[in-house]
Amino acid sequence: MSDWEEVAKVGEIETGTCKSVDVDGTQVALFNLDGEYYAIEDVCTHDGSEISCGIVLGEEIMCPRHGARFCIKTGEVLAPPAYEDIESFPVRVKGHSIQARDKRWD
């Protein structure tokens, strides 16, 4: 099982926004939705754009290039032109530390 890594501090990411962070060598988009944190790989499954540059619409992120939409909480694809989900990463908060890990190594 991979280790939890600190990726940000509580208060560093405003609600409704995200930050691109490194989790064990993978770029991940870390979102704050009303004080709950979620992480998905920072790559659009349509054509590889950085999803962290997209527009947050409630619980969805819209890719800045061609408008595909994904669920921020799960990485599930919600609208074309993408048809594959984005990998999601577990996130936890320990004190003031926001931590994530890459569950693909479990």
Ligand code: FES
């Ligand atoms: S690269 Fe994201 S919709 Fe095309």
